[in-house]
Amino acid sequence: MSTQGLLIVLSGPSGAGKGTVCKALLKECPQIQYSISATTREPRTGEKEGKSYFFTEKKQFESKIESNQFLEWAKVYDNYYGTPKDFVIKNLKKGKDVILEIDVNGAKQVLKNFPDGTFIFLLPPSLEELSNRINKRGTDSQEVIKKRLASAEGEISEMKNYNYAVLNDQVENAVEKIKAIIIAEKCKIDKIDVIKEDFKNDLPID
Amino acid sequence: MSTQGLLIVLSGPSGAGKGTVCKALLKECPQIQYSISATTREPRTGEKEGKSYFFTEKKQFESKIESNQFLEWAKVYDNYYGTPKDFVIKNLKKGKDVILEIDVNGAKQVLKNFPDGTFIFLLPPSLEELSNRINKRGTDSQEVIKKRLASAEGEISEMKNYNYAVLNDQVENAVEKIKAIIIAEKCKIDKIDVIKEDFKNDLPID
Structure with a gap:
């Protein structure tokens, strides 16, 4: 319906699972372009x-x-x-449609440069789970882990500037929700001038 | 995530297929309450x-x-x-979630009484197709048909007050889109205070 693709910004705190969810989404929707x-x-x-x-x-x-x-x-x-x-x-x-998988600071910049994007905040089920995930990586020192958790708290407070929040309790659930968001965004009234034009061409009716 | 259900208003011109789409949606989503x-x-x-x-x-x-x-x-x-x-x-x-399948005048009243609803405008593929559908019913006189088509034109101009427009080219496509809209609406930032509360309870982190 709409001629221009969607800019989808997938962000959220480190450890929310942005990379995994993005990869699974792209596997199911190969038409989406990864930025x-x-x-x-x-x-x-x-x-x-x-x-x-x-x-x-x-x-x-x-x-x-x-x-x-x-x-x-x-x-x-x-x-x-x-x-x-x-x-x-x-x-x-x-x-x-183009997807950006970026951190919260990056998303903040995109919001300024491209406010018409669709901003999705990916949430880990809880901070406890976030802590487990960051620990499981095993690549970060205890100090880095502590820093990441502290910054996650600040990052979650950024959520209010996003359009959507998706809970990453299970990757497949998160992917289903993001797919639904993409479909819904394309049905938004302000995105479908094309249809209205089609109808105008049909007139006058008799 | 959100504790309160969604009020979904499915409207559109007579002949757009509201009844058929609503019935198919309810069959797939028996948890939705028909109003x-x-x-x-x-x-x-x-x-x-x-x-x-x-x-x-x-x-x-x-x-x-x-x-x-x-x-x-x-x-x-x-x-x-x-x-x-x-x-x-x-x-x-x-x-x-409660769905109202109503005409455009009804939806206009609901918009005043319940602006937080999710307003979906169902569109027939074209006015030509709309005319075919109204004719096929066989229950309306030529005069009524003419009136209905004329009012459809006015009704389509109401679309701008809705949140979404869904093209009813195929019933199953329209149903898929409405299902996606419902999922997406529940991921909207303003609908998910509950999550934020959950996170607040997790704090302080250490």
Whole structure:
């Protein structure tokens, strides 16, 4: 019905399961385009340019920040990461839905740059479960885990700026809800001018 | 997540297929409560009080109109029809979703009395198809058909006051979309205070 695709922002605290849910969603809905990030870090084995990331020189990245070419960006330790506007816009214009799987700070920037997006906050079943998930990763030190849990509290307070919240009690439940949100968003009155045009063409009736 | 059920208003022009879609939806989602209307007309064979309608005396109906006990009501020829508020509210409070399948004028009244409802406008694929459907019924005179088509034009212009529009190209497509809308509505940020409360109870984290 609507000619332009949806920009779907899937965010939430670290440990909510954004990556797992996003992967499962894309498996079920291969028509959704995953937003490929740009980064200044070195490619790892097996990573492909334009598939895993857009690998970008530091100077080029900084000049793109200057000229407002990212929907959001961040510096993590020594490396930049960001969502290139042009890739997202190009796909939306083609009518493709584009999903961004990003942290809460990134989503905040996208909200400013693209308020018409569909902002979905993924929630872990409880902070206890969040703690278990972060612990299970085993990659983080106790200090990092504590920091992550503390920041999760702050991040959950950001939820009010989103359109939807989806509880990630089970990955398949979360995916079903996100699929429903995408369908519903496309039925929203403000998204369906095309239909109204169709009807106008049908008139006058007799 | 949310404790109160959704009030779903399924409306649209006569001939859009509201009855068929509503019936198919209720078959798939037996947990949704169909809103039973009140009427002053005589029960027909097989119709049961409190199942088909709440059969009501004319004077009683008029006194209920006076005391604002209907979400919407109309007089059709000599009989009144209306949606009793108490039945709807009672079910919503129980956490049940309630669906009203009503015409555009009725929906307009509900919008005033219950703006928090989810208003879905069902569209026939085109006015041509609408004309075919009304003709196929075979119950209406040519004059009535002409009137219905003319009023459909006016009714479609009401669409802007709804939350969603669903194209009834195929009953199963329309049902899928309405089911998705119901799921999505329950994920809306303003509907999920309960979750936020859950998280508050989890705090402080450490």
